[in-house]
Amino acid sequence: MVSFIEEKQSKMTAQNVVMTDAINVAITVAVSNSPSMFTTTIAAQKPPVPPGTGFVSLSTKNLLKNLEINGVGGARINAWVESMRASSPTHIKSTPSLAADCHSSWILNHPSALDMFEQIIEASKGKQIVMFLDYDGTLSPIVDDPDQAFMSNKMRKTVKKLAKCFPTAIVSGRCRDKVYNFVKLAELYYAGSHGMDIKGPETGSQNKKSDHESILCQPASEFLPMIDEVYQKLVEKTKSTPGAKVENNKFCLSVHYRCVDEKKWSEVAQQVRSVMKEYPKLLLTQGRKVFEIRPTIKWDKGKALEFLLESLGFANCTDVFPVYIGDDRTDEDAFKILRDRGQGFGILVSKSPKETNASYSLEEPKEVRSFLRRLVKWKHIQKN
């Protein structure tokens, strides 16, 4: 790996690489001379670390996470468009051998959770496994139309069985009702709006609680009128751009550009920025071909995970083993919490190398299902 880096360093410059979140792990290493980057590269030669104690493959400073709203107009928009391109695999400019080297390094540092299944089970011994599952890109494949992101019946059956074995929560950027309508399993915990709307399980007819009573946490309630106002403004602003779609996720909003012609991406960035600059109490981040807008409160998927663990009675327990599976940048907050707590671990769903705090990887929802099925099977063997 080091010789690969040294070789590439002599051949590459930052200019011939378009930074993408898909390959920025290895590319950043390849174009950087900074000691911290190099330390990271050397660390990449080590064998996989035990679950939950893995090192972070790169510092988070390279991750363009929160987009700055204010600043010099043109330059700022260019930075936004670069970041939008960065989430598109079609922009990866790489040779096949560089891509192969990136992938080997990635798998070395973030092995497949399927390949490491036995080790994962070993690490969880004597502890209560608690499952946290992101929705889009984790339980359902990414599709063009967000309203058509259905999960398969097979996946639903698997999640249902999983929830019989372990406490299970869905943690999504979607509004809670919408994600519930996709998953349709009353026995789960749901944390919608990036964790800002948490509700416990309804056990069908056995549950006598009203919807209001079973809501556990809504830390951003005061922002509802503002979110609605911004939603209206964004719908109005973006209506002239074919393919742009604004989604109201109750405590947060999504502006999708997956179906917008790339030549118009800067237009969408301008539209979003022009609305957002009037709302300093809202934060703008970027996901998979989507701008995500939410209140600037200190609450995210990581806080939701901690809140749920507490609600389940595992606040200060050492014998709990949380497993969080997710595919997007907002899931990193949860991966980081697990890493900081030294409990359980995160699994990133991705086919390509990404900067992450997760310890393991799975390539796609199909692999997520295989992993969940193995957990269920293992649990059944334990019981018998």
Ligand SMILES: O=P(O)(O)OC[C@H]1O[C@H](O[C@H]2O[C@H](CO)[C@@H](O)[C@H](O)[C@H]2O)[C@H](O)[C@@H](O)[C@@H]1O
């Ligand atoms: O936290 P998640 O459950 O992963 O939600 C994150 C966003 O997911 C959805 O958008 C993504 O999936 C869409 C359907 O596959 C896709 O069209 C879009 O490009 C992706 O960004 C959802 O629509 C957003 O509201 C969520 O914020």
